[in-house]
Amino acid sequence: MGREFLDIFENWAQSYDSSVYGHDEQYRDVFDGYETILNTVVEKSGNVVLEFGVGTGNLTKKLIEAKKTVYGIEPSTPMRELAKEKLGDVTIEDGDFLQFPLPNEPVDTIVSTYAFHHLTDKEKEEAIGKYSALLRKGGKIVFADTAFIDREAYEAMIAEAKQKGFVDLAEDLQREYYTTIPILERAFTTNGFTVTFTPMNRFVWLMEAVKQ
Numbered sequence: 751m752g753r754e755f756l757d758i759f760e761n762w763a764q765s766y767d768s769s770v771y772g773h774d775e776q777y778r779d780v781f782d783g784y785e786t787i788l789n790t791v792v793e794k795s796g797n798v799v800l801e802f803g804v805g806t807g808n809l810t811k812k813l814i815e816a817k818k819t820v821y822g823i824e825p826s827t828p829m830r831e832l833a834k835e836k837l838g839d840v841t842i843e844d845g846d847f848l849q850f851p852l853p854n855e856p857v858d859t860i861v862s863t864y865a866f867h868h869l870t871d872k873e874k875e876e877a878i879g880k881y882s883a884l885l886r887k888g889g890k891i892v893f894a895d896t897a898f899i900d901r902e903a904y905e906a907m908i909a910e911a912k913q914k915g916f917v918d919l920a921e922d923l924q925r926e927y928y929t930t931i932p933i934l935e936r937a938f939t940t941n942g943f944t945v946t947f948t949p950m951n952r953f954v955w956l957m958e959a960v961k962q
């Protein structure tokens with residue numbers, strides 16, 4: 751579920767890595783500090799990690815290099831293929847944030863970068879509820895994704911993108927389910943997590959939620 755944006759990745763898959771490394775002017779601020787963001791997620795992860803929205807496998811690669819066991823989930827076929835090319839013999843399963851094959855051992859951390867906004871706010875809450883049931887006390891969710899401090903900041907970013915002539919970015923911001931920090935905070939706390947939010951660039955927040 752929340753798979754309504756997969757067509758975008760059919761077209762974006764081949765040039766995705768070029769976007770994240772700053773070659774797409776419209777997305778430069780979104781991916782500003784991409785390496786640091788991914789490294790921070792790795793540093794905050796435990797040993798057995800479930801990753802959603804693997805994409806081309808950039809975070810997965812870093813998790814594996816840090817000697818973690820990773821169970822990757824990715825719904826887009828071209829993205830999965832690119833990740834497999836990059837990572838070699840790593841299992842990346844077809845699945846999404848809400849429907850996914852369960853790892854065959856307990857996971858201590860659930861991670862995702864640049865992907866949670868593909869779920870509506872209701873679906874985000876449902877997903878966090880599922881992860882709460884999956885994690886033991888002390889288990890973590892570590893996500894990095896675009897979100898806004900409030901609705902005004904969101905609208906201002908759309909206006910700024912339009913004013914700069916960043917048509918693709920403005921459309922993206924209006925099409926997908928970017929949300930606000932208070933909505934995310936409520937979704938985590940009502941599902942038994944304590945959560946902190948740290949801004950990583952003008953778009954992306956690091957969310958670290960610990961199961962109580």
Ligand SMILES: C[S@@+](CC[C@H](N)C(=O)[O-])C[C@H]1O[C@@H](n2cnc3c(N)ncnc32)[C@H](O)[C@@H]1O
Nearest residue numbers: 752753803804805826829846847863864865868
């Ligand atoms: C912008 S890319 C991010 C890729 C990678 N995590 C990164 O940080 O570079 C978003 C990824 O989320 C995936 N995605 C889209 N909808 C999803 C869903 N409902 N559940 C899980 N992943 C989804 C897309 O196929 C795509 O690979």
